[in-house]
Amino acid sequence: MEAGNDLRDVRAEPARAREVLAKAGARTDDLLAALPEPALRTPGQRAAAASATDTARSLRAAFMDAHADAVYDELTDGRTRSVRLDRLASSAATAFPGLVPTAERLATERGRPQAEKEGDEIDQGIFFRAVLNSPSAGRHLLDAMLRPTPRALGLLPGFLATGTADLGSVRLERTDGAARLTMCRTDCLNAEDDRQIDDMETAVDLALLDPSVEVCLLRGGEMIHPRYRGRRVFSAGVNLKSLHGGGISLVDFLLRRELGYIHKILRGVLVEDGATTRWSRTVEKPWIAAVDTFAIGGGAQILLVFDQVLAASDAFFSLPAAKEGIIPGASDFRLIRAVGPRLARQLILGGRRLRATEPEARLVFDEVHEGEELDIAVERSLDRLRSPAVLANRHMLNLAEESVDDFRCYMAEFALQQALRLYSPDVIDKVGGFTAAKRTAVFN
Structure with missing residues (x-):
């Protein structure tokens, strides 16, 4: 009966809701x-912990569903910051005690391997899903993440x-x-x-602000x-060694990556009022x-937000989401538009590797070149995209292709679903067995 009353009360007026949430969080803690x-618990103890955390998370979700705008406004002084x-x-x-993990809890979690964590980041996923689902709070947060970082400004x-x-x-x-x-992460x-x-976000900011x-x-x-000594490599994706060791975070990696530098490549960097022309809120570049x-x-x-993608003839494109067990960022949102639903499912669900020389690869790569011809093609492309009309047209193409609100709604659900995937048993098993030697085999 207490849980039922709590669920009702966290949807009630804010003061009472906060009190109930704090008490419920303290009981769970x-x-x-x-x-x-976590690693030393018996099956019975694990079941008790899971039951308590599930109950607490139901209360947090209900609280945020009812009070997301009020919570966000309090944290941002009425969206003035x-x-x-x-x-x-x-x-x-x-x-808001009991709503999301404290810095101390997160520091403790960060010191544990992924398999030995409590899963506190799921509560952050619940929080950010509600914030991003709100048209007012979510839009304001997206704008906050488009601003240049203090490091870049320095x-x-x-x-x-x-x-x-x-x-x-x-x-x-x-x-x-x-x-x-x-x-240049050669290691x-x-x-x-x-x-x-x-x-990456710092570099993107600097490039856009210059x-x-x-x-x-x-x-x-x-x-x-x-295996690749002296050769250029674009990217091997998420660092699975860091993921297994508990070093890939929901907020500082998975959410910041999408709402930070990748979104800035697409939309531009949001500057202070008066720092750009009165016709635009952002500074964009091709x-x-x-x-x-x-x-x-x-x-x-990240290739899905670029204006032009060139590739070496021996390159390939791969989204091994099913193999790694996590969601491939905003690819589920953007890839269908780029390659169509069937090929998108083959790449994401089936793990198909798309080689640059395959006909379907032209849906991902604009041009494919042999050896040193790629260097020449890159310079040619840089010259081509300097045209004054490019910037205005890319702005309109991006506006037509991906609305800010569609992206916001996708990222709201991504925040929770990705958090849940991070702590799913199959992911824990996969990253635990994914040694450096096995990861090398993926590149063959």
Whole structure:
């Protein structure tokens, strides 16, 4: 009866709802604290923990369904402040006890392998699903994530002066009006983790904010991996070693990646009022990707927002979502438009590998070239997209192809479903058995 009353009360007026939510969260925390660490629990203890967390999550979902706008407005001072994902989640943990995990809980979780976590990020998924489902709060959050990061703003004067920036996993160079972003994680074939997401968003911000940049290029650098030594590689997707070790986060990786640098490539960077022309809220640039060797998983996903994609003749495109057990970002949203429903299902559900020389690959790659011809084609493409009419037309094409609200609604459901997948038994089993040697075999 208590659970039923709580479910009713969290939908009631905000003050009573907050009180009930906080008490329910404290009860669940006390129960979990009395149990051994997740990896040491007996089957009965695991069942008790699952029952308690499921009940608490039902209350959190009901609370957010009823009060999402009020919660968001309180956290952003009536939407007068732009608050990014991580700050929004941490502020919610303080202002609304029992709603999302605290920074301390997340730090504890971060130190555990994926298989030994409580799954606290699922509560963040519940929170962000409700926020993004709200037309007012969700739109405001998308805008907040389109603003340049503090790191980028701090580095901008140096980049404007020198035309270069070494961000660690991404190098940025401006030459002849072109911003050239080179992914250079030579230790892991440009597999993405939280660090690379931060570096990529910073590089994208710098490229977009530089008024002398007319067009942008993304390419992978030369690798030192024995199998690919001296060869360029575009991207191996998510870093499964980091995922297994618990280092891939929902907020700082999976959500920030989609709402941050990838969305900025598509929509542009949102600048302060008066920093651009009065006709536009964002600074946009045309984007070209050059794919060497392979674009796997996340590397394939980002190609779907580029204006032109060129590939080496021996390259391939792959979205092994079913194999890895997680959702391939916004690919389920964008790929159908690019290649059609049948091929999209073959790529995502069936794990089909699309080689650059196959006829269907022209739905992903605009041009395919042999050897050094790719370098020549890249320069030709950079020149072509400098045309003054390109920017206006890409803006209108993107507007027609993908509305902001359609993207917002997709990302709302993605926030929860991806969080659930992170802690699903099949994913835990897969990433646990996915050693570096096995991952290398995927590239063959």
